[in-house]
Amino acid sequence: MNGRSVVVGVGSIGREIARLLKRMDFVVTGVGRSARGADPDFGDIHGVSDLNSCLSQADYVVLITPLTPETHGLFGAEQFSAMKSSARFINLGRGELVDEDALLEALQGGQIAGAGLDVFCTEPLPPESPFWDLDNVIVSPHISGDYQGHQEAMAEIFLENFERFRDGRELLNWIDKSLGFAKI
Secondary structure (H helix, E strand, O other): OOEEEEEEOOOHHHHHHHHHHHHOOEEEEEEEOOOEEEEOOOEEEEEHHHHHHHHOOOOEEEEOOOOOOOOOOOEOHHHHHHOOOOOEEEEOOOHHHEOHHHHHHHHHOOOOOEEEEOOOOOOOOOOOOHHHHOOOEEEOOOOOOOOOOHHHHHHHHHHHHHHHHHHOOOOOOOEEOOOOEEOO
């Protein structure tokens, strides 16, 4: 076993992350808006109310929730305190999900071992940001949608949805505006 991971955000991207981690022999725990069992990718999904207890067991924490009023500031000093000092935090969601001052303090003080950060409250990350100077942080550009073939893939989805709309069928990637993200 390569360790334990907690994936916070159990939508389509979180599920794919869980599948990849399982292929690398990780034990994967999912945390979503509400608890539920018998999930094909996570087994039991814990509700966000159980977040801190789930964090205490994780070697890696992957944050991939959408930014909504309920998730804004989801990770702060309390969550970083709940993590093991050997744990690593990865934020692929949105910068505003995290109290960056609390994360910086946790990283500088050795409260957590490291972080991989793809998103920040201010993007691009300003050159004077202290995150650039930390040896235990990997900063990546938030450009996951910019890959070879991206424009063609977007055009294909548009054309597929146009046909679905014209035929009165359900659209792909439908955003539930009351939730602020696509429902699976």
